[in-house]
Amino acid sequence: xxxxxxxxxxxxxxKISDSVxxxxxxxxxxxxxxxxxxxxxxxEAAVALNKARSQVAKALGxxxxxxxxxxxxxxxxxxxxxxxxxxxxxxxxxHIISTVFEHHAILHTLQALEKEGYExxxxxxxxxxxxxxxxVEKAIRxxxxxxxxxxxxxEIGTIQPIPEIGExxxxxxxxxxxDAVQAVGNVHINVKEQKIxxxxxxxxxxxxxxxxxxxxxxxxxRLAPFINGGAQERGRRAGTENIPAxxxxxxxxxxxxxxxxxxxxxxRKFQDRIINSVMKIDRVHLNGDREKRLAGNxxxxxxxxxxxxxxxxxxxQGIAASSGSACTSGSxxxxxxxxxxxxPHEVAHGSLRISMSEYTTEExxxxxxxxxxxIIERLRGMSPLWEHIIKGETFKIK
Amino acid sequence: xxxxxxxxxxxxNPRNIGELEDANGVGExxxxxxxxxxxxxLKINNGIIEDVKFKTFGCGAAIATSxxxxxxxxxxxxxxxxxxxxxxxxxxxDGLPPAxxxxxVLAEQAVKSAVADYYxxxxxxxxxxxxKIEEHCDTCCEV
Numbered sequence: 001x002x003x004x005x006x007x008x009x010x011x012x013x014x015k016i017s018d019s020v021x022x023x024x025x026x027x028x029x030x031x032x033x034x035x036x037x038x039x040x041x042x043x044e045a046a047v048a049l050n051k052a053r054s055q056v057a058k059a060l061g062x063x064x065x066x067x068x069x070x071x072x073x074x075x076x077x078x079x080x081x082x083x084x085x086x087x088x089x090x091x092x093x094x095h096i097i098s099t100v101f102e103h104h105a106i107l108h109t110l111q112a113l114e115k116e117g118y119e120x121x122x123x124x125x126x127x128x129x130x131x132x133x134x135x136v137e138k139a140i141r142x143x144x145x146x147x148x149x150x151x152x153x154x155e156i157g158t159i160q161p162i163p164e165i166g167e168x169x170x171x172x173x174x175x176x177x178x179d180a181v182q183a184v185g186n187v188h189i190n191v192k193e194q195k196i197x198x199x200x201x202x203x204x205x206x207x208x209x210x211x212x213x214x215x216x217x218x219x220x221x222r223l224a225p226f227i228n229g230g231a232q233e234r235g236r237r238a239g240t241e242n243i244p245a246x247x248x249x250x251x252x253x254x255x256x257x258x259x260x261x262x263x264x265x266x267x268r269k270f271q272d273r274i275i276n277s278v279m280k281i282d283r284v285h286l287n288g289d290r291e292k293r294l295a296g297n298x299x300x301x302x303x304x305x306x307x308x309x310x311x312x313x314x315x316x317q318g319i320a321a322s323s324g325s326a327c328t329s330g331s332x333x334x335x336x337x338x339x340x341x342x343x344p345h346e347v348a349h350g351s352l353r354i355s356m357s358e359y360t361t362e363e364x365x366x367x368x369x370x371x372x373x374x375i376i377e378r379l380r381g382m383s384p385l386w387e388h389i390i391k392g393e394t395f396k397i398k
Numbered sequence: 399x400x401x402x403x404x405x406x407x408x409x410x411n412p413r414n415i416g417e418l419e420d421a422n423g424v425g426e427x428x429x430x431x432x433x434x435x436x437x438x439x440l441k442i443n444n445g446i447i448e449d450v451k452f453k454t455f456g457c458g459a460a461i462a463t464s465x466x467x468x469x470x471x472x473x474x475x476x477x478x479x480x481x482x483x484x485x486x487x488x489x490x491x492d493g494l495p496p497a498x499x500x501x502x503v504l505a506e507q508a509v510k511s512a513v514a515d516y517y518x519x520x521x522x523x524x525x526x527x528x529x530k531i532e533e534h535c536d537t538c539c540e541v
Contacts, residue, residue: 325457327459344431
């Protein structure tokens with residue numbers, strides 16, 4: 001069935017759900033008013049904006065006035081880090097704690113802050129891809145301004161001990177930000193209970209459209225504006241609001257949060273099935289903790305195979321997935337996440353990320369498990385590296 | 399990054415893939431750390447490349463460049479095969495994305511490395527014919 005499209009790259013982006021699209025359409029057609037305008041067309045848009053804000057606030061367990069709409073998860077991350085650093089730097093606190101395997105929206109922002117004189121501690125994530133709470137506690141100093149640790153990793157899906165870290169940060173009086181782009185809709189989040197001060201999320205990972213995100217900021221902090229201009233987003237993030245996208249995000253958040261348990265129950269079964277089947281292949285590794293990972297995420301490394309050719313072979317079979325090989329990362333090195341959990345370059349190049357959604361079906365998993373071993377065998381059959389591996393001539397892992 | 403149809407065609411149906419039992423010239427270039435290794439097997443008779451096979455660990459471009467390189471040298475006299483440039487490989491594939499140019503260099507080096515091995519087996523110093531061979535892709539990562 002070469003024309004079948006099996007989409008197993010939901011950590012990259014997701015399809016827009018029918019209900020989100022239905023909610024958006026009126027705002028793309030007749031509801032084009034600017035929510036800042038006084039007349040009916042504008043007021044209706046403002047009402048829709050407020051409704052979406054309430055939906056997001058309810059889903060996160062915060063107040064409406066703690067929700068800021070942004071253009072994407074990366075913008076939310078940039079805003080949270082840069083503005084917090086500025087705010088706390090002015091009080092002489094210029095130390096930030098993070099991990100080695102954050103998303104580049106965090107890592108590259110931290111590197112930029114380092115150039116401006118901030119000091120960053122990058123905590124290790126060990127072989128299982130999970131940061132240790134005691135490491136966070138030990139790293140906190142008198143001049144620590146911020147702890148920023150992702151809720152769930154985008155490549156290996158490992159879930160971090162966020163409530164425990166929130167507890168420590170709260171006790172020590174340190175601001176705590178989490179990039180929850182991959183976690184929203186997969187993990188139960190309540191920012192107040194889990195003592196999260198700031199949280200970034202993105203619409204297109206939960207079946208809303210691309211180009212819309214959220215930054216939640218605890219109202220006890222007054223972050224400096226990230227985009228200067230009009231009075232939108234309580235004067236902190238100027239620019240006319242993307243009403244159709246925001247309306248869609250409101251619906252998507254409500255649905256994502258309501259569907260967590262059902263989705264996880266379904267995807268855990270698929271995940272177990274895939275792991276049990278794929279681990280029968282010779283010299284394959286499951287990357288990231290077996291249990292503490294997103295139900296929809298799988299990340300394997302196949303020795304002797306290069307990730308990009310694996311993706312292209314899957315694509316020829318109509319299956320879309322992702323890899324952390326250098327060839328697919330657009331740089332010379334394989335994924336920093338896979339290197340962070342201790343994989344040698346040679347093994348990291350052969351990685352495959354499968355990320356499922358609530359739309360994934362049993363038949364799609366059947367098809368994946370049917371073609372994957374054949375592709376691995378084919379690529380290994382033409383791989384001089386595999387030849388070296390089976391003769392025991394090359395690197396050893398663990 | 400978009401591959402040409404020609405690249406995808408060679409990737410999906412690589413020519414001359416496998417090993418050559420009676421090869422009298424074998425060359426391997428690249429390294430696992432960088433993510434690509436090419437191994438080329440030549441059967442040379444009376445100065446003509448009678449048969450050629452290859453094995454490649456690497457990305458789509460690495461497989462496509464090695465596949466088309468084998469096509470371009472099969473049946474050719476050695477001196478002609480040694481004139482194969484990475485540029486000719488790129489042209490034959492209707493272009494490569496900039497990040498993948500090193501794969502074409504690797505394909506050129508794989509041919510040269512296999513020919514050099516042939517000369518060595520004949521007790522002939524290959525350097526005057528083949529020149530210096532970069533066995534590691536110098537445009538790739540540091541090892």
